[in-house]
Amino acid sequence: MRYSALKILKEGLTGNKGWTPAWREPEPKKSYDIIIVGAGGHGLATAYYLAKEHGLTNIAVLEKGWLGGGNVGRNTTIVRSNYLLPGNQPFYELSMKLWENLEQDFNYNAMVSQRGILNLCHSDPQRDAFARRGNGMIMSGADAELLDQDGVREMCPFLDFDNARFPITGGLLQKRGGTVRHDAVAWGFARGADERGVDIIQNCEVTGFDINNGVCTGVKTSRGDIKANKVAVCVAGSSGRVMAQAGMRLPIESHVLQAFVTEGLKPTIPGVITFGAGHFYVSQSDKGGLVFGGDIDGYNTYAQRGNLPVVEDVCEGGMAIMPMIGRARLLRTWGGIMDMSMDGSPFIDKTHVNGLYFNGGWCYGGFKATPASGWCYAHLLATGNPHETATQMRLDRFERGYMTDEKGQGAQPNLH
Amino acid sequence: MIINHPLLGPRDAAEFVYLGDASLINRPDASSDDAAQAFYEYLYLRDNPAGEHKELWYHEQGDRSWLVVTRNTLTHEISKVEIARDVARAAGGSA
Numbered sequence: 108m109r110y111s112a113l114k115i116l117k118e119g120l121t122g123n124k125g126w127t128p129a130w131r132e133p134e135p136k137k138s139y140d141i142i143i144v145g146a147g148g149h150g151l152a153t154a155y156y157l158a159k160e161h162g163l164t165n166i167a168v169l170e171k172g173w174l175g176g177g178n179v180g181r182n183t184t185i186v187r188s189n190y191l192l193p194g195n196q197p198f199y200e201l202s203m204k205l206w207e208n209l210e211q212d213f214n215y216n217a218m219v220s221q222r223g224i225l226n227l228c229h230s231d232p233q234r235d236a237f238a239r240r241g242n243g244m245i246m247s248g249a250d251a252e253l254l255d256q257d258g259v260r261e262m263c264p265f266l267d268f269d270n271a272r273f274p275i276t277g278g279l280l281q282k283r284g285g286t287v288r289h290d291a292v293a294w295g296f297a298r299g300a301d302e303r304g305v306d307i308i309q310n311c312e313v314t315g316f317d318i319n320n321g322v323c324t325g326v327k328t329s330r331g332d333i334k335a336n337k338v339a340v341c342v343a344g345s346s347g348r349v350m351a352q353a354g355m356r357l358p359i360e361s362h363v364l365q366a367f368v369t370e371g372l373k374p375t376i377p378g379v380i381t382f383g384a385g386h387f388y389v390s391q392s393d394k395g396g397l398v399f400g401g402d403i404d405g406y407n408t409y410a411q412r413g414n415l416p417v418v419e420d421v422c423e424g425g426m427a428i429m430p431m432i433g434r435a436r437l438l439r440t441w442g443g444i445m446d447m448s449m450d451g452s453p454f455i456d457k458t459h460v461n462g463l464y465f466n467g468g469w470c471y472g473g474f475k476a477t478p479a480s481g482w483c484y485a486h487l488l489a490t491g492n493p494h495e496t497a498t499q500m501r502l503d504r505f506e507r508g509y510m511t512d513e514k515g516q517g518a519q520p521n522l523h
Numbered sequence: 524m525i526i527n528h529p530l531l532g533p534r535d536a537a538e539f540v541y542l543g544d545a546s547l548i549n550r551p552d553a554s555s556d557d558a559a560q561a562f563y564e565y566l567y568l569r570d571n572p573a574g575e576h577k578e579l580w581y582h583e584q585g586d587r588s589w590l591v592v593t594r595n596t597l598t599h600e601i602s603k604v605e606i607a608r609d610v611a612r613a614a615g616g617s618a
Contacts, residue, residue: 347571356568360543361596406541408596409573414524416537449567505567518566521541 110214129294130174130301135308138334139167141488142326143341144313144349146170148179148289148474149466150341151296151307152481153488155213158303160482161489166305167335169328171312175293178344181411181443182474183366183398185379185390187224187284188249191240194499194511195452196247201496202479203249203283209478215295217288218393223378224284225254225262227428229273233384237279244281252280262377265431273384273428284379286390292477316353316463323353323463339464339488343453344444346467348409353463358449358505360520362403363442364471365413367421369435371395380429387424389432397435399425403445403471405521413442445471451523452511455483455493455500464488465502470523526592527604531585538584544569545577545591548611573597579607 108114108127118125141157143150146168157163168174186206188199210217228234234253241251252258259278260268268275297307308330315327316338325334342349350357372395381388386401401421404413418440425432448454448468453476455466466484469476483494493500499511505518516522524536551561573596580590589607594600 345573347569348573351570351572356564356570358567358569360569360571361573406536406594407543407571407576407578408599410597410599414536414599416535506563520543 110216129298130307133306133308135167135169135311135328135330135333136306138325139306140165140335141337141339142166142333142335143168143339144326145177145340145342146174146297146307146309147177147341147343148175148293148296148477149343149480149484151175151293151300152477153339153341153466153484154300154305154307155296155303156481156485157489158300158305161485163489164304166300167333168300168305168307169311169313169326169333170307170309173309174297174307175290178443178445178473179293179477180290181366181441182289183388183390183400184286184289184392184474185224185284185388186219186287186475187281187379188247188475189224189226189240189244189251189279189281189284190513191243192511192513195513196243196249198479198483198496198500199476200244200247200249201482202476205478205482206287207283209292209295213295213299215291215298217291217295219285219287220393221283221285222390223280223282224381225259225378226279226381226383227259227266227275228277228279229275229384231276234277237277241279250281250283252282254278254280263380265375265429267428267430270427273382286379286392289474296481313349314352318353318460318463321459322461337462337464337488339466339484341466341484343446343467343469343473345409346446346465350465353458353460355458357467358502359446359468360407361409362405362445362447362521363408363410363413364400364403364445365417365421365440365442366398366400367418367440368392368399368438369397369432370438372397372435382424382428385424385427386420387428389425389429396438397432403447403521409444411442411444445469447520447523449505449518449520450510450512451514451516453480453500454502455480455487455497456502457487458502524599524601526580526590526601528582528585528590529604529606530588534582534585536580538582539580539590540583542579542581545579545607545610546570547579548591548607548616549614575602
């Protein structure tokens with residue numbers, strides 16, 4: 108069923124009796140060409156692009172819980188392509204271009220809102236680093252503007268420009284960045300994949316891989332064994348647990364990132380504002396809530412909740428740079444589990460097991476990458492070769508000495 | 524989280540800095556033939572278990588000791604805290 112304004116009008120006039128479920132609830136078949144493990148944003152996007160761009164539809168997406176119930180439902184909805192390094196930035200710019208056409212492409216309202224993202228800077232060296240980053244962005248085809256203090260003041264007069272520790276001297280603005288309705292991304296990709304014939308099988312946990320003589324021929328699940336020519340794991344946050352079933356150790360630690368939302372307020376924050384020096388970033392949802400967050404808690408965990416010291420740290424950062432939010436009441440907080448990789452960059456790659464593929468290590472940047480991750484993973488699965496923007500997202504890059512370390516922090520996952 | 528320091532008693536985890544898996548104590552032999560592979564695995568690969576995890580915490584805002592904390596990554600429950608030096612010595616290290 109194609110959604111349109113005309114369809115809404117027709118259904119509204121005829122009692123809304125013609126709507127059908129957005130996807131089926133199929134029983135798993137005995138075998139598929141490709142099994143994707145994990146019906147999150149990235150897994151569903153992979154299935155969607157495999158079906159739409161490569162014409163492959165004998166595909167199952169297996170999900171332990173319900174689709175879109177993991178990190179695609181737990182993030183702070185920000186999209187941007189403001190990276191620096193050649194191994195990352197072209198990929199994220201591909202993602203931004205896909206976001207820009209996503210709703211028309213999958214015929215679903217994902218509320219893509221390019222309201223801009225502003226990174227604040229506080230010193231001359233930081234401004235110089237932002238100028239360099241902005242140049243890197245422009246070279247990849249993205250947009251970037253370096254603002255002076257007056258430019259930031261015009262956008263965000265409510266910031267504490269004369270903060271004693273971090274006075275605001277300017278910022279790097281990407282106007283094409285913004286926010287997207289995160290759940291709708293999962294639903295849109297699921298619907299698009301399903302209507303092209305992909306089986307999305309929920310409540311089906313993968314409990315093991317069938318690996319013989321270095322070849323993966325299928326998976327064991329809570330709903331029986333399923334054969335496949337290719338098995339594509341896409342479970343960021345749980346990558347360590349799932350890939351351990353294939354006997355693999357990964358260059359990844361699992362960490363929790365907390366997020367917060369206040370009660371609804373009148374429109375006040377113009378876009379996304381990041382105060383990296385103070386571990387705080389914020390945007391305002393269309394419902395009016397201030398959605399904000401900061402750093403990861405910093406210790407290995409699979410519990411989807413954090414601890415209070417980080418809550419305090421994030422709120423201190425918010426109060427320091429944006430004192431006006433002090434009386435906003437916090438409505439909800441939650442935590443999501445991140446695959447923190449050893450250089451802060453992700454993986455889209457084959458493994459040493461034939462027929463077994465891996466997508467993960469997204470740190471806390473997985474949401475913005477959703478369409479490009481699906482696009483590039485689908486490309487790898489369909490053609491056997493990495494997509495041109497994902498050639499450095501290899502699992503063996505540490506062994507070969509080719510890290511993509513945006514922050515230059517080294518092999519210390521909780522610092523990326 | 525409260526870390527029950529063997530010398531100082533219960534301390535807030537916020538006083539500590541986290542390094543990672545306690546296997547980082549077991550530095551590979553740099554003179555062995557497979558040193559390159561061993562150091563790659565030592566530095567970059569992790570078990571990353573869901574459940575009991577031995578990990579290194581540094582008491583930066585306290586007595587500057589390194590601890591080996593046994594903590595459950597599903598519940599955050601801490602079951603054991605040892606001085607890292609004792610652990611390393613028991614394993615035959617020279618720390």
